[in-house]
Each structure stands twice: as C-alpha cells, then as structure tokens.
Amino acid sequence: MRERLEKMGATDFELRPGRSGQFDITVDGALRYTRSKTGRFPTDAEIADLLPG
Numbered sequence: 001m002r003e004r005l006e007k008m009g010a011t012d013f014e015l016r017p018g019r020s021g022q023f024d025i026t027v028d029g030a031l032r033y034t035r036s037k038t039g040r041f042p043t044d045a046e047i048a049d050l051l052p053g
Contacts, residue, residue, distance in 0.1 A: 008048050025050055 005013055018024065023035035025047065032050045033042050042050075 004044060005047070005051075008044070008051055009053060010051050027052065 002015060021035065023033075023041055024031060025033040025042065027050055033046065035041060
C-alpha cells in the first residue's frame with residue numbers, strides 16, 4: 001500500500017494496522033474512506049480522488 005500511495009503522489013501519510021480487516025483513509029485529520037461502510041478495499045482511482053493536489 002505504501003508504494004501505491006507514493007506512486008500516486010502522496011507524501012504525508014501514515015499506515016497503521018487495524019483490527020479484523022479494518023481499512024480507513026484519513027486526509028488532513030478527516031475520515032475520507034472506511035472499509036466498514038463499503039465492505040471492500042478502495043480502488044486505486046478512489047484513493048487518488050481522496051488525495052489532495
């Protein structure tokens with residue numbers, strides 16, 4: 001995941017292990033994506049849309 005984010009231009013991010021498959025993306029302190037609501041991991045396009053810039 002780190003490599004995918006860096007290829008998309010993300011420079012300031014933190015990856016933290018979650019519990020039982022949890023996967024959340026926060027941008028500037030705001031929760032922007034959570035697997036608990038979608039039931040799946042985001043696509044690369046969805047991640048790119050969340051990144052500033």
